[in-house]
Amino acid sequence: MSELKLPKYYVNREVSWLAFNDRVLEEARDTQNPLLERAKFLAITQKNMDEWFMVRVASLQQQFFVGHDKPDAAGLLPKEQLDIISEAAGEQIKNQYQVLNRSILPALKRNGYELKHADDLSAEQLSFLKRFFDEELLPVLTPMAIDSTRPFPFLANDTLNIGVRLKKDDEKSEKHIAVLQVPTTSGRVIALPESNQVILIEEVVQQFLDALFQGYTIKESTVFHILRDMELDVADDEDTPNILQEVQSKLQERERGRVIRVIVSANTSKTLMNKLIKALEVPDERVYDVNGAIDLTFLDAWLKLIDAPTLEFSHFKGYENPDLVPEKMFASIKQRDYLLHHPYDTFKPVVQFIQTAARDENVLAIKMTLYRVSGNSPIIKALADAAQQGKQVTVLVEIKARFDEENNVHWARELEQKGVHVVYGLRGLKVHAKVALVVRREDDTIRRYVHLGTGNYNDVTANFYTDLGLFTSDGELGADVASIFNILTGYSDPVYFHQLHMSPEGIREFIYDKIHAEMANAKAGKPAGIKMKFNSLSDEHMIRHLYEASEAGVPVELIVRGIVMLRVGIPKISDKIEVHSIVGRFLEHSRIYSFENDGDPEVYLSSADLMTRNLDRRVELLFPIKNLTLRQRVLSIFKTMWEDNVKTRVLQDDGVFEKIDRRGLSASNSQEFFIAASLAEQIELQQREEALHRRRDFEPINNPFTGEEV
Structure with missing residues (x-):
């Protein structure tokens, strides 16, 4: 070491x-x-x-x-x-x-x-x-x-x-x-x-x-x-x-x-x-x-x-899942988890999640973290409306968000005036986690609905930043998120979390443990591998752990948009590590952490990059994708990006990023692929709706008195 x-x-x-x-x-x-x-x-x-x-x-x-x-x-x-x-x-x-x-x-x-x-x-x-x-x-x-x-x-x-x-x-x-x-x-x-x-x-x-x-x-x-x-x-x-x-x-x-x-x-x-x-x-x-x-x-x-x-690039509007419209929002999330891949999936359901909660008479409380928001944020308005309707609304506004300090101070003051309980961040730490919690009364029970994301609650940048978000009503995740807000707003030091991992310290140690598990699997001849996507890699200790994984024979695939302080191709040290960087129409902003786990891959999303500030000096969250279908979707997203040969640059042994030589290869642009897939979903949805309307228009109707077709 x-x-x-x-x-x-x-x-x-x-x-x-x-x-x-x-x-x-x-x-x-x-x-x-x-x-x-x-x-x-x-x-x-x-x-x-x-x-x-x-x-x-x-x-x-x-x-x-x-x-x-x-x-x-x-x-x-x-x-x-x-x-x-x-x-x-x-x-x-x-x-x-x-x-x-x-x-x-x-x-x-x-x-x-x-x-x-x-x-x-x-x-x-x-x-x-x-x-x-x-x-x-x-x-x-x-x-x-x-x-x-x-x-x-x-x-x-x-x-x-x-x-x-x-x-x-x-x-x-x-x-x-x-x-x-x-x-x-x-x-x-x-x-x-x-x-x-x-x-x-x-x-x-x-x-x-x-x-x-x-x-x-x-x-x-x-x-x-x-x-x-x-x-x-x-x-x-x-x-x-x-x-x-x-x-x-x-x-x-x-x-x-x-x-x-x-x-x-x-x-x-x-x-x-x-x-x-x-x-x-x-x-x-x-x-x-x-x-x-x-x-x-x-x-x-x-x-x-x-x-x-x-x-210009052709106009593109993201797919809007019909299960996540306001009238179905809570019923749908109660049934199963939903994964959104922005901007290919529109950010609209995230905004409507808060707006619907603000209007719903069964919602008792809304809690949320805000790091960067737009200049005319509909989420801010919805939170203010909820407070004025008597709901318990608590918002942590990170007023130390770089170059958004003035904007965030303004919104914090605005929310306070509307009756929202505002927390201005934590001493010594920036709160960079992206999480929203809605507490709702349903029959004889209280249910928690949660949104966790890799990107900001900003309805403007969500149109050109790629991010991933999860809607869930999972009981354990809901309890963990409730504990997170108790930490952020009060005095609480929970012994453990069921599924969430939080920095400072928690995410670092968790990723170390997962890397060590992959090393043990590789040494035992079991399937092993690490796939990660994030914005920057600058933490020296994390780089050393990735070097150790490579030494142990673990294939490491990294998609990194920005800073990469690691060197590839060092014999016996980093020759199992490959680094790609995608720069294209949309700013790659999502964070994915996946581990092969002896053939049963574990997939996590996070607000954190592998930078010392994220791991040691910020409040960040890392959360699992438990649903098998959604887990496979995230892995498919990673695979599509890894196979990109148009907007990808590959890190070379000399530290230079070079484009892929496409001679003899079909062009594969991951962002264009996701746009096409999103448009195909929208066309399919439109065709289903049109077919449903046609059936309604032409299906025979029986006369209720004679029983004959009309």
């Missing part, structure tokens, strides 16, 4: 994350994807990288500043990691702009959609933009001079700004510098009249800058984008009297974090560049100059103006 700790057996986490973002960038390059979807993928790579800088790179920088000298699993100190990933990020940014300038923009132009620049505009377009500038932009623009009496102003996180170098008309010196923040009030992209052409708001501002600096000549202007350290350091220990107030206070502090990255136009002069970088106090290695529009998320704004269904 000690040899398995050697750095040569591990990949740096941040390097692995950048490799994942490269896989997303490959989707932007892939001409087999519809054009507008490729543009979306490119925008996603920007959003992904922005968040990574604001959190992960910022965290490494903090470690470096405080002198933290503990190496990571790959043997790299914080400063060494910063140097490596700053250079790798720069290379990825160059690749992003190659895709933009050489592929996406030319293809859009060929299809009639053009991003214009100020020097390409017609006289009519310039006239239109001058009016727009005078009426919409000039009143809100605030130029800020920088001199001995006016120091460099504070520039907010994730903002687009313009740096200006000026010469006073009666002076020779060109030393005057000013900055102004690009306003967001009019949007990022301006549609030009009577065309499919657009221009970026910053170019409009630059075109008419003279109006802001009368008596001066503008020698140069440049656009730059800044990101700040956005880690939220909440001291949620016993010395913190009110965690809600602490989070709200830290949110305000976070906005003024240290600048962590600057992206600036490539044509910026050294003089202006040096002035800006010095004032922003950002290291040179995290300043990136680019040839093109700053901040590629402008593509999202542009795409909203384009109505071209043929350039």
